[in-house]
Amino acid sequence: MKRWLNQISIRAKLGILTLVGLGGLLLIAMFFVYEQYEQSFAQRQAEVRHAVETASGVLAWAEQQEANGSWSRLEAQAMASAAVAKMRYGHGEYFWINDLEGITVMHPIQPELQGQGGDAVRDVNGVLVMMEAARIGRSTSGQGFFNYVWAKPGKTEPVGKISYVQKFAPWGWVVSSGLYVDDLHDDFLANVVKVALGLGLMLLLMGWIAYAISTSIVRGVQRAIQVIDVMANGDLSRPIHVKGRDEISVLLKMLGHMQTQLASVVLSVRQGSESVASASGQIAQGNQDLSARTESQASSLEETAASMEELGSTVRHNADNARQANQLAQGASSIAAQGGVVVAQVVETIRNIHEDSSKMADIIGVIDGIAFQTNILALNAAVEAARAGEQGRGFAVVASEVRALAQRSAVAAKEIKALIDTSMGRVQAGTAQADHAGQTMQEVVQSIERVRDLMSEISAASQEQSEGVNQIGEAVTNMDQATQQNAALVEEMAAAATSLHDQAHDLVSAVAVFQLAASTANTIPPSTTAPSAALPAPQGSVWQRF
Template sequence: MLESLNHLMSTADGNLQSLSALLQSIAAGDLTARMSGEFRGVFAQMRDDANATASQLAQIVGNIQQSAVSINAAASEIAAGNQGLSQRTEQQAANLEETAASLEELTSTVKQNAESAREANQLAIGAARVASQGGDVVGKVVDTMSGIEASSKKIADIISVIDGIAFQTNILALNAAVEAARTGEQGRGFAVVASEVRTLAQRSSGAAKEIKDLIEDSVQRVAEGSALVHSAGKTMGDVVASVQRVTDIMGEISAASQEQSAGIEQVNQTMTHMDETTQQNAALVEEATAAARSMEEQAVQLTDAVAIFKIDAGQARRADTRAAAPVAHLLNKVRSA
């Protein structure tokens, strides 16, 4: 009986030593160690449980190792992608800033053009008003010249009548002188008067002829002046119409400039908003880059932490297959972004 008890104690001690060796290997990081040999009863169950625990722990550690490696690679690629995205975003922000500055200058120029167009429109309106007044004045001058022409013609007619009267008076004075000569001494005084009347009639006729010539010349000049005034009136009418057309065009230009100024102002506001959004995006990209770098460092620390464990190659390959799919999906998302 004592021998049986000693054999039992020896068997139990050997089984416990095998378990202790397994636990020591696990504690040392060797997850490939297993309990082997013949075990019976509770020790066989203990062996199976210990081996199952070691296998499951090796599988977990393998998953952690491969996931840490994959996460490290993904974090590195994400950080590199974010770095490139950050550079492009900064370049875009700089371009938008330059565009916004140029657009601001353009906005100022367009506003100045709109103001100049408005002032030019006011000047054109004033010029149209002055031209219209000038047209009215020329119209009055035309009417006045027409009146002068008519009056000159009437004066010419009156001078013609005076010339006719002087001619008739000259004839009558000549007849009176002839009749006075026939009467002899009694008609001498009357003959002298008739001679004086004839002289006055001749002088009146000469003066009337000179006045008639002057009036005819004046009438001709007035007619020429009237024709010129009529032509000037027509030209002034054309000028008024042209100025009115210019006024209409300047009004359209002024309205278009106002609309253009409003449109440029709206685009300027949009560009400013885009610039602010791009600046915010750049800040977010920098934060994402910092987060990716931090994740990369933590993945390295995790890799270093589980590197002390030793697992077999088969478990490592299975863990790599399971970890690759979600990491690849994550990298695809990063590339597409």
């Protein structure tokens, strides 16, 4: 759709818009006209239905009289038929009655139809009016509408008519009546003609308005195209005069403003390109000087990187030696700790011996006491044996032997006690010496641990120093690589500056195509930007500057 719209002119687009709008109005108008026709037709149906219901009410009243016994059925039917035959509504519309077989019971306009079958009355289209009414009466609802055509006074041809049928079940009758609907059709056609005439006049008016609007838009667009074509050809000196306040006039004003701004830009570009051509040459010379200094700096960084590599190797060697010394110190500390544990065990063993010797001394004391008491008992036994005389002589001999044995036990106990006292003195001296050796070994272990800690710190510091030297070496290497890249970039910048110089000359030639008004050229001052001077060459070593 969008592509198709881009292929047609503005005048055609406005014409399509007008036709679409009129088509929409036509649909809306026809909808309302048809809706009015439907409402009128529904009112006509309601009118005939109410009339037939009224006539059915008369039959119901007569049937009630029959049920009350006031009339017989024949009398009630005769009275009801006569009353319905005289009933009129609307513009003289009437009712007729037939039974469920289509036989006419009463027809006020054509009484000769009374008693005739349903096929006696048909319209020009062949519709059997009485039979259609009887069919609706025999239906489930017993009521409804049907259409047919019938002669109408004042008309040369039959016209459309709508009838309503309602069954009166007690007597098996069907009450019907019809209304002409030809006037509704005439009104509908008249309204359609009015709508068509109104839309035709509106089409002419809107067509003329659309033509006038499209002509105004097309002329403005054509003028804008001409202005743009002149500007595209490089002529920016022609002034643009605008009259009007519509969007095309605003577009032309914006084109005039754009022309002024473009002329200013072209003049600025022309002056700036000359300055760029001059400055780009100086930039190229400065880049060449910078390239030379960058290469010298890169050479110094390579030498520095080699020196840092040698220093890193030396530091790594020192770190390895410190690490080995630390391992040896850790081994010595472990051996000293084991010696301290052995000495502590020896001290503990000597203490146990001393305690056991003390216990043996106590036991010897107990034995000495037992020997002393045994001697006393032996002495007492000898005294008692002497008193007994001849009878206690054998007992005295035994007592003497026991006494001698007790004396020898006491002497042996004293000798053993003396030996134990001597051993305890020596054990005490050994315990003191073992305690002193344990303290000395503990001090040795602590000293070796301090040496191990110092060697660990030295090893860690050497490792950190090695890593620091490696990082410095990597940094110097990275700086060397960056300097090499900078040298390459400087060379590229020099080539770019040369290319910029050439492009600036090309730009000067390109903007020379535009024709500028004298007033525009005088309103923009020339560029006064001074080109920057090249940096001086470095003095001394590049490493010192670094």
